[in-house]
Amino acid sequence: MEFFKIRRTIPFMRYAVIFNVISVLTFVAAVASLAIQGLNFSIEFTGGTLIEVSYPQATEVQQIRGTLEKAGYKAEVQNFGSSRDVLIRMPIEKNQSTSQLSQEVQKLLRTADAGAEVRRIEFVGPQVGRELAEYGALALLVTAVGIVLYLALRFEWKFGLAGIVANLHDVVIILGFFSFFQWEFSLPVLAAVLAILGYSVNESVVIFDRVRENFRKMRKAGTTEVLDASITANISRTIITHGSTQIMALTMLLFGGPALHYFAVALTIGILFGIYSSVFVAAALLMWFKVSRAHFIKPPRKGRDEHEGAVV
Numbered sequence: 001m002e003f004f005k006i007r008r009t010i011p012f013m014r015y016a017v018i019f020n021v022i023s024v025l026t027f028v029a030a031v032a033s034l035a036i037q038g039l040n041f042s043i044e045f046t047g048g049t050l051i052e053v054s055y056p057q058a059t060e061v062q063q064i065r066g067t068l069e070k071a072g073y074k075a076e077v078q079n080f081g082s083s084r085d086v087l088i089r090m091p092i093e094k095n096q097s098t099s100q101l102s103q104e105v106q107k108l109l110r111t112a113d114a115g116a117e118v119r120r121i122e123f124v125g126p127q128v129g130r131e132l133a134e135y136g137a138l139a140l141l142v143t144a145v146g147i148v149l150y151l152a153l154r155f156e157w158k159f160g161l162a163g164i165v166a167n168l169h170d171v172v173i174i175l176g177f178f179s180f181f182q183w184e185f186s187l188p189v190l191a192a193v194l195a196i197l198g199y200s201v202n203e204s205v206v207i208f209d210r211v212r213e214n215f216r217k218m219r220k221a222g223t224t225e226v227l228d229a230s231i232t233a234n235i236s237r238t239i240i241t242h243g244s245t246q247i248m249a250l251t252m253l254l255f256g257g258p259a260l261h262y263f264a265v266a267l268t269i270g271i272l273f274g275i276y277s278s279v280f281v282a283a284a285l286l287m288w289f290k291v292s293r294a295h296f297i298k299p300p301r302k303g304r305d306e307h308e309g310a311v312v
Contacts, residue, residue, distance in 0.1 A: 010232045013224045016284035023281055027169060030176020037179050042076065042186035043124060045133050048091040049101055052120040053109060058083035065258065067112045073105070076186075078259045085119075136190045143197050144168065151201070155208050162285035163204045166277040170200050174269050178262075188263040196270030199245075203278040207234055211286065215293045223292055227283050238275060246271050 043049075053064075064086060065077040073090060080087035090101065102121045109116040144164055152160035171193055178185050210230035218226055249271060253264035 006232055006235060009225070009228050010235075012228050012231050012279060013284065013287055016280060016287065019276075019280040020284055023169060023277070026176075027172055030172050030179070033176050033179040034172075037182065039175065039179055039185040040182045041133070042184050043089050043091050044187050045130075045185070046091065047124050048089060050120070050122040050124060051088040051090065051102060051105055051118060052080060053086045053088060054117045054119050055084050055086070055113060056115040059086065059113070061086060061259075062257070063112075064088070064109070067108065068105070071108055073108075076259075132187070139190075139194060140171065140197070143194060147197065147201050151205070151208070154205070155212065156291070158286065158289040158291055159208050162282045162289065163201055163208070165285060166204060166282035167197055167200050169277050169281055170196055170270055170273045173273050174266055177269055178266070183262055183265065186262065188260070189266050192263050192266035192270065196267065196274060199270065200274035200277060203238070203242075203274055204282045206237065207231060207278055207283060210234055211283075211291075219293065223287055223290070227287055231279055231283060242271060242275050 061077045061079060065075065068075045068077070068088070068090075076089040078087055079085065088105070090105070102118070106116075106118050109118075144167070147167060148160045148164045150160075151163045174193055174196065175185075177183070178189065207230055210233055211226060214221070214226045214230050214233075218229065221229070246268065249264050249267040252260045253268055256264055
């Protein structure tokens with residue numbers, strides 16, 4: 001499906017050096033921020049207190065969150081199971097015990113609503129947080145290796161290398177944003193990062209498929225011409241697919257509330273940089289790796305008789 005068709009090939013690769021210099025500078029800044037400031041992990045990673053509260057009727061999590069914030073508590077509040085049940089996640093402050101925190105929160109919630117009933121209080125230790133961080137890093141590693149193998153088997157190893165560099169470029173920049181602004185990094189954000197890995201590689205695969213097709217069709221064209229023609233041919237599809245996905249992410253960002261805010265932020269950043277990296281990073285790397293038509297032509301089998309198959 002195409003909303004429009006561009007008749008003239010856009011010379012994307014002419015600006016590859018400029019955009020990749022910007023990419024390198026952005027990547028270095030993200031790595032520097034991660035090394036200096038690190039990530040602002042949520043209590044799933046650092047440890048804290050979980051409090052499950054039940055109300056006699058449906059309640060607004062915004063009001064509960066506002067009540068806790070006015071009292072000086074930093075908390076994640078979301079519905080749990082039904083609109084009457086609420087789960088509160090709170091980090092443990094210095095010189096404060098779990099029992100002391102739970103008593104203070106119970107008193108505060110019952111003052112705001114006499115029907116509030118605390119059903120469960122649990123402490124999430126930092127050991128659990130370390131395990132979550134390790135499993136999250138392992139998930140990123142396995143996903144990255146899987147992408148490389150998939151692209152190498154489907155196309156050629158240079159495509160696999162270009163694809164994974166572009167995808168890791170997106171992941172590091174997302175993490176860099178969260179580190180620089182010290183936005184909270186939670187399990188939903190980790191899920192968004194993993195989703196962006198798969199989302200970004202999809203755009204790369206579509207462009208790589210068109211590159212392979214054009215190398216076979218445009219026999220006299222050079223690598224740069226083939227790459228420009230392949231990217232230009234996919235512009236309509238890119239606008240439709242990425243535009244609709246970006247609208248969904250922005251909708252969650254604007255109307256999803258605090259529970260989905262940073263998840264939507266990570267998706268929004270990842271979608272934008274996913275388009276950018278597939279065009280200006282992955283495609284440019286293919287050009288610098290000197291991918292050519294010869295990579296898609298199978299050489300003749302050795303030892304084959306030139307008269308094999310001849311009819312006398």
